[in-house]
Every structure is written in structure tokens, then in C-alpha cells.
Amino acid sequence: MPYSTSETVDAVVIGTGAGGAPLLARLAAAGLKVVALEAGKHWNPATDFATDEKAQEKLFWTDERLSAGADPIPFGSNNSGIGVGGSTLHYTAYTPRAQPDDLRIRTDFGVGEDWPIPFDQIEPYYDEVEQFLGVSGPSPYPWGPNRKGRYALGPLPINGAGQLMQRGCEQLGIKTSPAANAALSADYYQQGVGHRKACTNRGFCQAGCSTGAKASMDVTYIPLALHHGAEIRPESFVTQLITDESGKIREVVYMRNGQEERQRCRFVFLCAGTVETARLLLMNNLANSSGQVGRNVMAHTALQIWGEFDEDIRPYKGIPGALISEDTHRPARANFAGGYLLQSIGVMPVTYLSQMARARGLWGQDLKRAALAYNHVAGINILGDCLPDAGNYLELADEKDSRQMPKPRVYFSNGENEKRMTAHADKIMRDIWSAAGAKNVWAFPRNAHIIGTCRMGKNADTAVVNADGQSFDIPNLYISDNSTFPSALSVNPALTIMALALRTADRFLEQRK
Amino acid sequence: MPEQYPNGTVRALLPTDQVTEATRKALTERLEKAPPKPVFFSETEFDLLKAICSRLIPQDDNQPPIDIAGGIDERLAQNKSDGWRYDTMPADGEAYKIGLAGVDETASLLFESPFQSLSEEQQDKVLQQIQQGDAPGETWKKLPANRFFEELLAEATTNYYSHPLAQEAIGYVGMADVPGWQRIGLNQLEDREPRVVKSVE
Secondary structure, three states, rough: OOHHHOEEEEEEOOOOOOOHHHHHHHHHOOOEEEEOOOOOOOOOOHHHHHOOHHHHHHHHHOEEOOOOOOOOOHHHOOEEOOOOOOOOOOOOEEOOOOOOOEEEHHHHOOOOOOOOOOHHHHHHHHHHHHHHOOHHHHHHHHOOOOOOOOEEEEOOOOOOHHHHHHHHHHOOOOOOEEOOOOOOOOOOOEEOEEEEEOOOOOOHHHOOOOOOOOOOHHHHHHHHHHOEEEEEEEOOEEEEEOOOOOOOOOEEEEEEEEEEEEEEEEEEEOOOOOHHHHHHHHOOOOOOOOOOOOOEEEEOOOEEEEEEOOOOOOOOOOOOOEEEEEOOOOOOOOOOOOOEEEEOOOOOHHHHHHHHHHHHHOOHHHHHHHHHHHHHHHEEEEEEEEOOOOOOOOHHHHHHHHOOOOEEEEEEEOOOOHHHHHHEEEHHHHHHHHHHEEEEEEEOOEEEEEEEOOOOOOOOOOOHHHHHHHEEEOOOEEOOOOOHHHOOOOOOOOOHHHHHHHHHHHHHHHOOO | EEEEEOOHHHHOOOOOOOHHHHHHHHHHHHHHOOOOOOOOOHHHHHHHHHHHHHHHOOOOOOOOOOOOHHHHHHHHHHHOOEEEEEEEOOEEEEHHHHHHHHHHHHHHHOOOOHHHHHOOHHHHHHHHHHHHOOOOHHHHHHHHHHHHHHHHHHHHHHHHHHOOHHHHHOOOOOOOOOOOOOOOOOOOOOOOOOOEEEEEO
């Protein structure tokens, strides 16, 4: 039942990832006429996804971005996704909740920004999303406030990397737990979605799940949205938002099959992710009376420590992030604000070896020797908060891409706080690996998950959207993705993006009553 | 703990029902692909690129060698990106062309001969200096030598280890995942996962 471009639909949702898909389903369930525009294809994972990293590069957003600053952010495989489902097509499905104090870093430390939403307004949405996706995790969960209920399913099995991290942490007195992952530890049924089979431990989450066990949006909220009558229009790349004399957006312009098309609408929900959301607004010179669009770029501290072990690990097996510790959420006697989590990591071979070549600079026989140890490697990763900084921002470059649109240039440099946190984590992770028996330990410095650029806040002078995700400048424009996060949080963002998406949809629907 | 894995493991698994059709297609095409002629690079540039790649990833063990440079040429000919580049670098294709000329320039300044006429030891010396960002040459005033090297090495590594034969050599059979993996803990192997044949020291 596709809507026609000549009719005025209630809402156009731009992007079908963690920010767009849940909201799309919610609006459709409320009876609204909604159309989602997605730049990429609508894949059939069972037949289209190969267990091959190179073949799966098709899931990465590879329109070129320019990475500037002292710590240039790698995009492509490490960041945005393309296709119905967005970056959830290649996320690791690691779904820890933010803790209440993540939302008040300014109150607690005098730096960064507080969220304009109290934790108790996000918590019910965490409950809902976890149940709907079928998140597998431990109950009770060892950190943060007591939960009202249990995770939908028990935790997934622990792979070699997880066992080693458990072993090392035990000796150091660091508490660990099986992590919460949005992949099914048992078969699962949801109304409006149908049956999904349990995870087979393929370990390929970051290059696409071919079985539907991982809760990417294309096998969860997208089917639900379709069930409720939403239309998904794939391979539709949005270029313009057209406003009328009142300043409201009336039409969304996009390219499809090489042709320009237009969709008239009453509301627009921009869910294209931190980079593309900001780029589209800057190109159209919209919603930026605050001057904040593109500012406040943040990227999680995400140092990895790798080691080789005598044991056979075969790091391609099992959910990659099997184990977690949040003992470092607010470390005692720390010389930095905020904190981080610790995560065991398995890894696919090409990802591991190419990042090792980059970081260690190994080549020749040294590279081949190190590669032979692949079956014996395991990693630990942190995921930590990042403070906004005036020097970290996105701008439009003069250089144009193949669509003749300006490429985004993203400046990022770790500040003193990120450097101190990373040094703290470097020591702890090396201690854990040493206790677990690692040899040839090496560090892969990195930042992950680009966040910010359209900050939410209480004040139209310093924020782009309000706490409901509504633009201060354009009343019929909402933003729902990681661009609105006022602070980076000390956890992976996907679960919080989905929770906020449902909250934004509900607030929007309440206002229209 | 350097080890050696048996030959033929991935090739034996590919035709079986332990591999999905999509996976089999992707890997078989790569396995059977004939070494391509350059489209983006000139023949001269392409020969130089191949010579550099064979120092970055020596292939005494593979006859014929796994194609690395052809994948780079193909990507650049299609104007494809991996999604980002260092802002200090020119566009990928330009960076490669400038960088290749720079390798020969450094080789001539250090050893008075183009790169391909040098001994392996001399070639490695040239590449080391480029990697460390202290190679002589006008080229490196306009192109950051260390970044050029890093990008080239990362792409060469990606192309090489995406090949089924390189994956066989490191004992990787993750593509045979239709039955799933039940034995995922430490020292737990499924029958189809190769055991080390011997340690090489």
C-alpha cells in the first residue's frame, strides 16, 4: 500500500536505523500515514549476507568523510551504516543501559552537559525495547539501579575472550558478568514480527547477521512498522527539505533511481545519524538559529588491548562482546570525570589484521608471523564517556561527493579528560591480560560511535532540539538519533537511541491529541 | 606461538552445505579470479605497486601469489572509498599516484636506482623510512609519508587476508558457519576447525 508522492502524508521519517525504525513503528501503530526514506537497499539477510567481511562492506556508509583534528575518526566500517536497518545492520548488539548518573555529568563533575530528561523517563522505554528486541542478559544485573523486570532471555554463552577476561578480572578482584546483548539466546516470538531463531554463535555481528538472531532494525521494528501500515522507500537519498512561508517543512526531496522525487508531508523526523543529520541541516541552512548544528562532536573513548594466549581461542566464534564489567563506571580516586565499561571482544580476521597492521605498523614477515597467531588472540575494549569541546565539530567541506553535495569534515581531538580516562583503562586492561596469561600485548587506540552535532537542551540559544527531539526553530521537524545526545554516556549508544526514539514518538503523539 | 595449519581446509569446506550459497559465491569468485590488468594505474605504476606489496606481504608460500594490487586498482577505477580519509591527505587515487612516484624518488635519493632495481634489503630500507615519515624526497613535502604508508599497508592487508588461501594459512574457517558453533569456549574445537600441523620457529 505505497503512498503516492502527490498526497500529503502525516510524517516522513529519514533513516531507518536505531533512531528511525522504532519511531516509525510507533507512529504507524497510532494510525498515522508514514513513509520512511532510506538511502540504502532493503536486504534479505538469509540470501544476501555472506560470511565474508569484504562482501559485507556493502553495509557500511562509504560516502567519503574527511577526518581532521589530532585524533581523526575512522568512518566506514567503524560507524554509520546504510540499508534498511541503518548501522544496526553492523552493530555488535551490545546493549548496556546508561546509568542515571550518566545523565548528570555536569551536576556531578562540573563539566560536560546534563540531559534535559530525568532517568526515570527513559527507564520504562529501556524495559520496553529490551523486551521487544529479545535482549539476552543476566538477571539481576549487577550494576546500576534495581530493575523492575528480568531481561527477555538469559545471557548468551561466553566465548574464549570472555572466559579469559573473567579469569584475569577474578584475580584482580574486578566483578564481571555476562553482558546484555540484543541477540537471542533462545527462539523468540513477538506480535507483529513473528518468530526469530536463537543465535548460532556465528560471531559475525559486525558484518551482518544472516540468521535474524541479532536484533537489527530490519528484523524487529521495521517488520512491526510494516505490519502497522508504514511504507519503507529504500534507495531514496534525501537532499533537500523544502519549507513554506510559515517556516514549516512541507516537502522532502530525494533521489531515487537517478530521478528526483518529492514527498509532501505534515511532519519530518530526521533520523540519519550524527553526521548525515547535521550535514542535511547545514546544506539546507535549517534549524540552526542556535549555531549549534555540527557542534559538540563526541566519540567514545574505545581503547582496545589485545593479547596472545597459549589457549586455542578461535576469536570468530560466539557473540563478540560476551562479558562486561561496569566496576569502572565511576572509578575510585580517578583523575577524570565520568567513567567507562570494560568489554571482552572476539573479532573477525580481516578486521583484526588490518587494524593491527595500522596500529602496530607490522609488515613483511613480522606481519605474517603475527597473523598466524590469530586463533590465539583475545581483546578487551573500553567504552567511555567523552566531553564536548569547542574544537570538535562537523562542517561542510568545499570538496563535493559524487552527488555534488559537500563532503562532511569532522574535527576530533581527545581532550585531557579522555586522555586520562584512556591511560587509566590502559593500565587496568593490561593488568587483566597479564593476570590471564597474555603475551605480545598491544594497544589499538581508537574512538568509537560519533555522537552530538544536534544537541538537545532546554534553551533555544544553546541547543538544536528540545527534550522531545523537536526543533526549536521548525515546529514540524523532529530529530531522533545519536546527534541529539547532550553527553556521550559511558555505554554503547544503540539501546538509548531506540529508547529515546520511542519517547520522542510518544511525546509527539500526546501533543497531537 | 607461530604455527602452521594444513593446506586445503577452506577449499574443502566451500562446496559443502556447511557454507551458505552467498558465502560460497563470494569466496569462490575471489579464489578463481584471474590477475587483472590495471585500469586506474599505468602499467609502470602498477608494476611498482606490485613490487611494494610483495615486500609488505611476502608470498614465498603462494604460487601464484594472491593478488593485492589488483584490488586496489579496481577500487580506485570504480572511485570507491572506504568511507573516510585523513583530511591531510589528497583524494585516494591522487594519493596513490603521488605516493608511488615518491617511493621511486626516495629509492633514487637513497640508492641511486628506482625501487624495483634495488635488493630486497634496500627496498625494505626505503619503505621503513617512508613508514617512519623521515624519507628523503620532495614528494613527502606535499604528501604525509607515514599516512600514505599506513593507508597502503591497511588496504594491502585487507585485500590479502580476505583471500581464502590466506585465511587457510592462519587456520580460519569461520565462513563454514551453517551448522553454527556449539564449542566456543577455550580450547574447544569443532571437527571442521583445523588443528596445527607443526610449530614453525
